[in-house]
Amino acid sequence: MDFITILSIFVLACFVGYYVVWSVTPALHTPLMAVTNAISSVIIVGALIAAAAGGRGPSGLLGLVGIVLASINIFGGFAVTARMLAMYKKKER
Amino acid sequence: MIRSATPLLAMAALAIAAPAHASEGAAATPAWVMLAYLVSGILFILALRGLSSPASSRQGNMYGMVGMAIAVVTTLVSHPPSFERLVDDGAGDVAFAAAIDWTQMGFVLAAIGLGAVIGIVTARRIAMTSMPQLVAAFHSLVGLAAVLVAAAAFLNPGAFGILGADGLISPVSRVEMGLGSAIGAITFSGSVIAFLKLNGNMSGTPILLPARHVINLGTLLAIIALTGYFTIDQSPWIFWTITILAFVIGFLLIIPIGGADMPVVVSMLNSYSGWAAAAMGFTLQNSAMIITGALVGSSGAILSYIMCKAMNRSFISVIAGGFGAEASAGGDAAKVDRPWKRGSAEDAAYMMKQAESVIIIPGYGMAVAQAQHALREMADLLKKEGVSVKYAIHPVAGRMPGHMNVLLAEANVPYDEVFELEDINSEFAQADVAFIIGANDVVNPAAKTDKSSPIYGMPVFDVDKAKTVFFIKRSMGGVGYAGVDNDVFYMDQTMMLLADAKKMCEDIVKALAH
Numbered sequence: 001m002d003f004i005t006i007l008s009i010f011v012l013a014c015f016v017g018y019y020v021v022w023s024v025t026p027a028l029h030t031p032l033m034a035v036t037n038a039i040s041s042v043i044i045v046g047a048l049i050a051a052a053a054g055g056r057g058p059s060g061l062l063g064l065v066g067i068v069l070a071s072i073n074i075f076g077g078f079a080v081t082a083r084m085l086a087m088y089k090k091k092e093r
Numbered sequence: 094m095i096r097s098a099t100p101l102l103a104m105a106a107l108a109i110a111a112p113a114h115a116s117e118g119a120a121a122t123p124a125w126v127m128l129a130y131l132v133s134g135i136l137f138i139l140a141l142r143g144l145s146s147p148a149s150s151r152q153g154n155m156y157g158m159v160g161m162a163i164a165v166v167t168t169l170v171s172h173p174p175s176f177e178r179l180v181d182d183g184a185g186d187v188a189f190a191a192a193i194d195w196t197q198m199g200f201v202l203a204a205i206g207l208g209a210v211i212g213i214v215t216a217r218r219i220a221m222t223s224m225p226q227l228v229a230a231f232h233s234l235v236g237l238a239a240v241l242v243a244a245a246a247f248l249n250p251g252a253f254g255i256l257g258a259d260g261l262i263s264p265v266s267r268v269e270m271g272l273g274s275a276i277g278a279i280t281f282s283g284s285v286i287a288f289l290k291l292n293g294n295m296s297g298t299p300i301l302l303p304a305r306h307v308i309n310l311g312t313l314l315a316i317i318a319l320t321g322y323f324t325i326d327q328s329p330w331i332f333w334t335i336t337i338l339a340f341v342i343g344f345l346l347i348i349p350i351g352g353a354d355m356p357v358v359v360s361m362l363n364s365y366s367g368w369a370a371a372a373m374g375f376t377l378q379n380s381a382m383i384i385t386g387a388l389v390g391s392s393g394a395i396l397s398y399i400m401c402k403a404m405n406r407s408f409i410s411v412i413a414g415g416f417g418a419e420a421s422a423g424g425d426a427a428k429v430d431r432p433w434k435r436g437s438a439e440d441a442a443y444m445m446k447q448a449e450s451v452i453i454i455p456g457y458g459m460a461v462a463q464a465q466h467a468l469r470e471m472a473d474l475l476k477k478e479g480v481s482v483k484y485a486i487h488p489v490a491g492r493m494p495g496h497m498n499v500l501l502a503e504a505n506v507p508y509d510e511v512f513e514l515e516d517i518n519s520e521f522a523q524a525d526v527a528f529i530i531g532a533n534d535v536v537n538p539a540a541k542t543d544k545s546s547p548i549y550g551m552p553v554f555d556v557d558k559a560k561t562v563f564f565i566k567r568s569m570g571g572v573g574y575a576g577v578d579n580d581v582f583y584m585d586q587t588m589m590l591l592a593d594a595k596k597m598c599e600d601i602v603k604a605l606a607h
Contacts, residue, residue: 029495053252071208
């Protein structure tokens with residue numbers, strides 16, 4: 001992919017983000033932060049590549065530490081979001 | 094120690110083979126891999142889309158998990174740890190994935206497992222009132238992970254396919270890398286400070302350094318200038334200086350910001366963690382990272398905007414910091430002796446039982462006192478008496494966007510009894526009772542009338558229109574975070590309930606039960 005292709009994806013995704021996030025109900029803003037936090041840890045992809053290519057050298061080690069940090073976020077973020085969302089209930093009638 | 098030489102050799106081999114590798118680097122990514130990342134990006138969009146209503150939100154969260162699983166598995170399969178991967182095969186070509194290095198794969202899986210255990214245990218144990226701290230802590234991890242990935246890419250650029258024909262990292266990648274590392278570092282150190290402030294390890298009052306604006310601006314300019322210079326000169330010191338300066342500026346940016354501005358700060362750091370991921374996505378040419386980064390970046394930016402608007406403050410003035418540092422300027426001394434009425438739990442119970450409609454306004458004080466469960470019990474008893482009970486939430490109530498909603502949901506308050514500011518504000522004129530628990534600035538009429546007030550122009554609840562106001566507060570001494578006196582305390586129809594919020598709710602519950 002050349003730079004312009006990547007930039008196009010990025011700009012379009014910003015627009016998608018803009019419209020999707022405005023449609024999020026304010027009551028769910030805290031779960032929104034928790035889940036965005038979890039998905040931004042997709043940066044683990046970079047850490048996985050670094051750990052795979054770097055072996056036991058410095059960059060591999062940085063990758064492994066990155067994997068631990070990102071994975072705390074991924075599992076923690078999704079788990080805490082699920083826990084919060086499970087609490088939102090409608091009035092029982 | 095012996096083994097650590099291997100990647101260095103591989104790096105050297107790669108530098109030789111770089112021209113061939115670089116030209117193929119991007120094109121060599123198989124189509125299925127690119128498609129898989131695209132799918133996971135789309136699933137992340139659906140995850141956020143699900144949050145448009147509580148009913149669809151749980152499914153949205155599932156989409157997010159599936160998207161993440163796809164991204165991780167795709168990367169593990171397409172980039173398995175392997176020894177021979179980066180070795181020149183003699184024909185000037187880089188041999189691809191000869192033997193998988195299972196030991197390293199073990200380390201990778203163990204790292205994921207370790208993170209999973211820490212993450213899940215934390216998520217299960219954390220109290221809902223501590224959610225702002227947890228989110229801040231999580232942001233710091235994303236930031237640090239971005240710095241680590243940027244550093245790893247800088248040390249081993251061949252693995253990321255970002256070497257130019259001259260064997261150097263391509264200038265565009267250098268800018269992306271520098272930005273990714275800088276934004277990640279700012280996110281990290283800023284979030285650590287936000288965490289310490291939210292968790293009470295550090296005072297919530299702003300810490301003001303002399304000439305801080307000059308220092309901050311200078312540091313920012315230095316980072317930008319160095320990132321520019323980095324395109325010409327690939328020396329390691331530039332990369333590391335950018336990173337260190339960014340750590341420093343993240344720290345400097347957040348220390349002067351006071352507790353009440355934390356919702357903006359947390360949203361802003363949320364946004365930064367997204368931009369950091371996007372910057373690294375550019376470096377890795379990875380669509381999942383770019384889409385996610387853009388989503389998270391705009392999400393945080395929108396939340397910051399909503400929070401700023403709800404306080405009628407500009408983003409710049411929040412970032413400049415110092416709000417609430419100077420104790421209430423003027424006026425306060427004259428107001429100290431104004432008469433006010435003290436009520437008891439019995440008074441409140443009696444009045445609310447007679448009422449037709451009660452609107453409850455929770456604030457950060459409710460979270461501090463952990464009063465949400467007692468409050469819900471009180472509301473249940475009132476509902477049994479035929480009283481209509483509604484909750485009114487200000488966008489900046491609490492320490493992060495939606496903080497109050499989560500706490501009420503935790504206490505089993507149905508979400509259709511909880512209303513946003515603009516949806517309920519017209520109802521105060523018909524309400525018999527406004528019950529304020531742990532909120533202050535968001536009900537201060539000075540925001541509507543007093544142009545000299547620091548909170549002037551902030552949208553507030555019209556509690557002064559309610560027939561009776563109950564105001565739970567620990568003591569008459571303290572003021573809100575904005576440091577301004579509140580006329581609501583002294584209104585004829587106001588009764589101050591001076592006690593811990595939880596204790597007061599429990600006492601009202603007892604009185605109602607009689």
